[in-house]
Amino acid sequence: MTTMTVAPRFPLYRKEAKYEFLRLLRARTFTLATIGFPVMFYLLFGVVNSRGHEVLSASKYLMATYAIFGLVGCSLFGISVTLSNERNLGWLEVKQASPMPAPAYLLAKLLTAFAFATIIFGLLLTLGLTLGHVTITGTEIRNLALTILGGVLPFASMGLMLAMVVPPQAAPGILNLIYLPMSFCSGLWMPVSVLPHWLQTAAPIWPTYHLSQIALGGIGFEMRGTLAGHIAALAGFTVLMLGLAIVLFRRNATAS
Template structure:
């Protein structure tokens, strides 16, 4: 009877259920981690209220609100992806959790897919919160298609930063990962024009902004609200795609090398 039960259970095994369960547990785990969830979900809307509503006031009008709606959305999804991958992967790798997961009867991609879906879920929450604040407090008016497109850009925009975070997590220790992510995250946000327009930065720094993936994602989002610098959309998307593929490939190569040693 026990053998029959085991065979029946094996026959009903569903890889899709493994993906769903892993994603659900990853999301619940991070929602129960205040050190991750509070800054990730609160900093972008707090900064938006401070700079787009309180400090801008009547001087900035809806133009400032539109600009910061796009750029702080990018700033928020960057944090969710970089910290969600960079810090957690490094910590789990150091504790041996990745070795354990490789020994479990689960699809190889379930672990990465769960983390990507987690980052997309947080990106959705951040985007909707900023949209609510922009529409109610900052007086921003956009067409329904623009609101929807901003949401799509933010949700898909986590992918390059998930890839960068995965590479960081595969390279550094769990204790060093938060510092490494912060050293990358905050300067990249500032130098990409997410906090201030590039026109107010020194010309040398403004010219170097194109080296940052956050700049390209920011320009894609700013195109939706008609506040971008006029660059080619195809170039921005090409850079983001190259960063995503390149860093995922580097991280996977690093993981294979570590297993072979």
């Protein structure tokens, strides 16, 4: 009691985040899927479709939407699959029995999602500027970067909520069943305007739709709906997901 009774906070939080990032970076199935897919899709559909130096090219559109596709992937999978495994297979208990503060654990997962989203955005931007002949201003890059980073929050919350319900073995499969259709239906793979009419009408139910509209609006494309409306939708979605996550966490805690 005379000296420190708890460990210094900063190194603890830093190490928790560093090692969460490192362990996912080294997990090949994770990096291949979350970084590899958006990059591969972008090369196949974005770069190949780039024609000349149009200002509003398909390669510019897809650079933004595949960056969102990527951030949603790394937020959902990086949080849900790891947390679901750790909760159900004992590792979380080891950490809970240790003096590790719970916020350090959650913050580490959030920061890791930020890091992967940044990596994916950096790669797509590089490919877009070089192979994709994308014309983009400094302000537009800043807008897009802010949208990508801000967009991690709603999907990290969604990942947290899903981790409370999906069993560890089935987690990747269930997440893909949500992730892939949601990406398609909200216009991340091709513009909403070329989707069937009923899908266009239903698009606003997808959080990815709102995020992609903000991103596209920020880089010179015409935005469907209003910026305030999209931000409100994403904020509401985040609150809903966090609320559900807390309710489910408590329900699980009393059930066990």
